[in-house]
Amino acid sequence: MLELATPWALILLPLPLILMRFLPVRVERGAALAVPDTVGTALLAQGGQGGSMARRVSRSLPWVIWVLLVLALTGPRKLEPIPALKVSGRDLAIALDLSGSMVRDDFYLDGEQITRLEAVQRVGADFARGRGGDRVALIVFGSDAYYAAPFSYDTEAIARRIETAVIGISGRATNVSDALGLALKRMAQSDAATKVVILLSDGVSNAGATNPRGVAELAAKLGVRVHTIAMGPKDLTTAEEGERGVVDAATLRAISDLSGGTSFRVKTTEDLVAVADALDKLEANDSDGLAAEVFREFWLYPAAIALMLSLIIVWRQEA
Secondary structure, three states: OEEEOOHHHHHHOOHHHHHHHHOOOOOOOOOOOOOOHHHHHHHHHHHHHHHHHHHHHHHHHHHHHHHHHHHHHHOEEEEEEOOOOOOOOEEEEEEEEOOHHHHOOOEEEOOEEEOHHHHHHHHHHHHHHOOOOOEEEEEEEOOOEEEEEEEEOOHHHHHHHHHOOOOOOOOOOOOHHHHHHHHHHHHOOOOOOEEEEEEEEOOOOOOOOOOHHHHHHHHHHHOEEEEEEEEOOOEOOOOOOOOOOOEOHHHHHHHHHHHOOOEEEEOOHHHHHHHHHHHHHHOOOOOOOOOOEEEEEOOHHHHHHHHHHHHHHHHHHHO
């Protein structure tokens, strides 16, 4: 439904009539041609027959232009619904292990042998794209940890960073403590209602001076829930002594237990997909978002018509 942004502008409509009523009439003085009465009467009759309609149109054009300009000043507009972005009030940091063991090709997808990193990239990118409404960040870690993408509502950008992650860029060891600590440092300054870290690792924390369990206790104090994903066919309890590429599932489980999160064990690509679905249910996005009022403006149309009519008047006067 149309409405007027400035309806008070309608009081300007009778302004030309008021000016005509109170301003003195300007009398044009010029040359005159004296002709006999019979000739003058004939000329007036001939002019009235051919130009009466044109004169009426010419006289009415300025009034039409004035009405259109006043209508444009009133600002006709229409309120149109705009889909609002769902805002969950959640900060979610994805901490992704990029240590050397992620290059192992012991996962399968659609019958094709792939590396652990490729499995995480395919599933993790889809998971990130589905987090619309969350402020999502990506932390990658190996020997060191750093933000690959800061907290943002642009989940597509986060997904692309996951898809282009490179093993070894942060070192080839596994520093779980620093990755979790880096997430907590940024979240400690956040006023988000919910703070969540999803920590994925496929190895044993063998770098950093801090105990991962101690960092998990700090997360609990800060109200940060940590979900952990232990990724790899074997863990320390089932692997042979000295075997490489095994995951410390017990430590990751302790981190999630201490912080109030959930621990997941992933041995196949199907397990990883199931974990992503489970996390979507644990951290569901069901907010309706923030309402937005956006007006579609229509003042340009009467203003444009008034301009065209003004140009027609100018053209006729010059013709």
